[in-house]
Amino acid sequence: MPASEFDLIAAINERLPAPGERVRVPSGDDAAVVKGDPASVVSVDAIVDGVHFVLEGFGAEAVGRKALAAGLSDLAAMGADPGEAYVVVGAPAEMPDEQLLEIADGLAGVATRDRVSIAGGDLVSSPVLVVSVTAIGYEPDGASLIGRGGASPGDAVAVTGELGGAAAALSLLGIGEGNQDQIESAVPAELRESLLARQLDPRPRLREGRALAAAGASAMIDVSDGLGADAGHVARASGCRLEVDLDRVPIADGVTAIAGGDGAALELAASGGEDYELLVAIPPERLAEARETTAAAGSALTEIGYVTEGQGVALRLPGGGEIAPRGFDQRRGSRSGSVG
Numbered sequence: 001m002p003a004s005e006f007d008l009i010a011a012i013n014e015r016l017p018a019p020g021e022r023v024r025v026p027s028g029d030d031a032a033v034v035k036g037d038p039a040s041v042v043s044v045d046a047i048v049d050g051v052h053f054v055l056e057g058f059g060a061e062a063v064g065r066k067a068l069a070a071g072l073s074d075l076a077a078m079g080a081d082p083g084e085a086y087v088v089v090g091a092p093a094e095m096p097d098e099q100l101l102e103i104a105d106g107l108a109g110v111a112t113r114d115r116v117s118i119a120g121g122d123l124v125s126s127p128v129l130v131v132s133v134t135a136i137g138y139e140p141d142g143a144s145l146i147g148r149g150g151a152s153p154g155d156a157v158a159v160t161g162e163l164g165g166a167a168a169a170l171s172l173l174g175i176g177e178g179n180q181d182q183i184e185s186a187v188p189a190e191l192r193e194s195l196l197a198r199q200l201d202p203r204p205r206l207r208e209g210r211a212l213a214a215a216g217a218s219a220m221i222d223v224s225d226g227l228g229a230d231a232g233h234v235a236r237a238s239g240c241r242l243e244v245d246l247d248r249v250p251i252a253d254g255v256t257a258i259a260g261g262d263g264a265a266l267e268l269a270a271s272g273g274e275d276y277e278l279l280v281a282i283p284p285e286r287l288a289e290a291r292e293t294t295a296a297a298g299s300a301l302t303e304i305g306y307v308t309e310g311q312g313v314a315l316r317l318p319g320g321g322e323i324a325p326r327g328f329d330q331r332r333g334s335r336s337g338s339v340g
Contacts (some may be wrong), residue, residue: 001042003132005014005098005184008026009027011214012120013026013027013028015135016231018234020212021035022034022035022036023035024039025145025147025269027250028146028237029078029147029148029149029210029218029232029237030043030075030078030082030148030221031043031075031077031078031080031137031170031260032075032221033075033145033302034105034222035140036139037137038138038140039080039145040136040137040138041075041080041136041137041138041139041145042073042131042134042135042136043075043134043135043137044071044135045067045071045074045132045133045135046067046069046130046131046132046271047070047131047132048066048128048129048130048132049063049128049129049130050128052066053066053199054173055099055129055176057173057174058169058173058199059102059173059202059321060099060100060102060106060202061102061103061105061106061109062102062105062106062110062199062200062201063103063106063109063129063131064102064103064104064105064106064109064110064131065107065109065110065200065202066106066199066200066201066202067087067103067107067108067117067132067133067204068085068087068104068106068107068110068111068135068204068259069129069137069201069203069204069276070108070133070204070224070276071134072085072110072114072116072135072204072206072277073084073202073204073205073222073224074135074206074222074338075135075137075206075209075305075306076208076209076222076278077146077209077221077222078137078142078145078146078147078209078220079140079143079209079210079212079213079214079217079219079280080118080136080137080139080145080147080210080214081137081139081140081206081210082114082115082135082137082139082140082142082206082211083114083116083117083136083137083138083323084117084118084119084135084136085107085111085116085117085118085119085133085134085135085136086118086119086120086121086133086134086136087107087118087120087121087131087132087133087134088121088122088123088130088132088133088172089103089122089123089124089129089130089131089132090119090124090125090126090128090129090130090131090132091123091124091125091129092125092126092127092128092129093125095129097284100123102237103131104242105129114206116135117270117315119238125133126236132247134251134260135167140192140210140213140214143210143213143214144213145208145213146209146212146213146217146218146220147219147220147237148219148220148221148233148234148268149219149234149237149238149239150218150219150238150281151218151219151238151240151242151281151307151330152218152238152240152283152307153240153307153308153309154283154284154298154306154307155195155218155219155241155281155282155283155303155306156281156282156283156284156287156303156306156307157225157231157243157244157279157281157285157303157305157306157307158278158279158280158281158287158290158301158303158304159223159227159249159250159276159278159280159281159301159302159304160205160208160212160275160277160280160294160299160300160302161248161250161252161275161277161300162187162206162250162251162252162253162275162298162302163227163249163251163269163270163272163275163277164224164251164252164255164265164268164269164272165194165195165198165252165254165255165260165275165332166198166199166202166272166273166274166275166276167193167201167255167268167269167273167274168193168198168255168258168259168268168272169196169197169198169199170199171258172192172195172196172258173196173199173260174193183258186257186258186302187257187258190295190304191254193251194252194253194254194339195252195254195255195258197263197273198252198274198275199231199290202274202275202276203276204276205276205277205297205299206276207277207297207298208296208297208298208299208301211280211293211294211296212278212280212290212293212301213295214293214331215282215289215290215293216282216283216286216289216290216319217280217281217284217286217290217295218281218283219234219237219238219280219281220278220279220280220281220287221233221234221278221279222277222278222279223273223276223277223278223279224273224274224275225273225274226270226271226272226273226326227244227249227269227270227271227279227315227327228244228270228271228313228315228323228324228325228326229271229273229325229326230279231244231279231313231315231325232288232313233313234279234281234323235312235313238281238310239311240309241265241307241308241309241310241311241312241313242281242307242308242312243305243306243307243313243314243316244303244304244305244309244313244314244315244316245305245316246266246270246315246316246318246323247266247317247318248302248304248305248315249266249269249270249302249304250300251265251266251269252269252275255268255269265319266323267323268335270288270315270323270325270326271325272277272324277299280301281307287301287303308316312325313325
């Protein structure tokens with residue numbers, strides 16, 4: 001079995017020179033932070049046809065939307081203000097120009113909505129479609145950026161919005177296992193469109209990230225690899241253990257019907273990934289304020305567990321038992337975002 005994505009990244013980082021004195025937060029968080037006035041927050045992310053999307057099912061404009069939204073979600077997880085983005089598109093020679101222009105339309109739509117400037121990029125030839133986004137944000141005035149490593153025993157663990165919708169949307173798009181006719185008939189058309197938007201038009205929680213940072217969050221991460229995997233990143237960076245009660249996890253409407261039952265829906269919500277919600281550790285005395293400010297920003301905030309001494313993650317099932325934390329891994333593959 002290949003090394004995990006995160007083991008390989010750690011090994012790569014060991015071969016690289018130490019970060020310069022201007023680097024405040026190096027590789028290993030949702031984004032790097034570079035000193036300045038204000039400090040810059042920098043994230044690099046890429047999506048690949050056949051791995052993170054299927055062009056035929058998504059459409060080119062949705063690819064552009066997803067690529068930029070995924071990059072901005074990393075800024076949201078730090079509580080940063082969005083600024084600029086730089087985009088590299090690697091496209092097969094036979095790809096029609098019209099589709100490349102549709103990718104640009106998708107990028108433009110998200111940039112306009114989230115007030116981001118597309119400041120540059122590159123267009124290169126590639127055997128498979130790849131869209132890579134470098135997203136630049138800035139530390140807000142009077143607020144601190146939030147990383148993965150600040151959680152402490154006694155903190156509450158909470159999540160914005162609802163989970164499982166993006167993974168369920170893959171089934172609606174015909175990616176993965178299952179009878180397509182049965183899956184499509186499992187939810188009404190209006191709900192189906194809402195779920196599909198979690199893949200085709202994801203919304204980074206930028207306002208919510210700033211609100212949570214201002215409310216006193218101690219650690220934060222976006223749910224891109226899956227709740228279990230991303231909780232593990234926080235636990236590892238913070239040197240503590242996250243206990244999550246799965247019966248408290250908010251599950252998107254329609255996920256249970258598509259997954260085929262409550263247990264399967266919990267599994268999908270825990271390991272599916274790509275929901276781009278925010279998982280946060282916060283002192284319990286700040287939780288009420290965080291709920292209010294997050295609601296004002298547009299999302300509900302649901303308490304789903306707590307931080308303890310120890311290491312790793314516990315995903316506790318209703319009535320007892322646990323499921324193993326899983327999520328998307330670029331080296332080993334996963335149900336989330338993968339067609340393999």
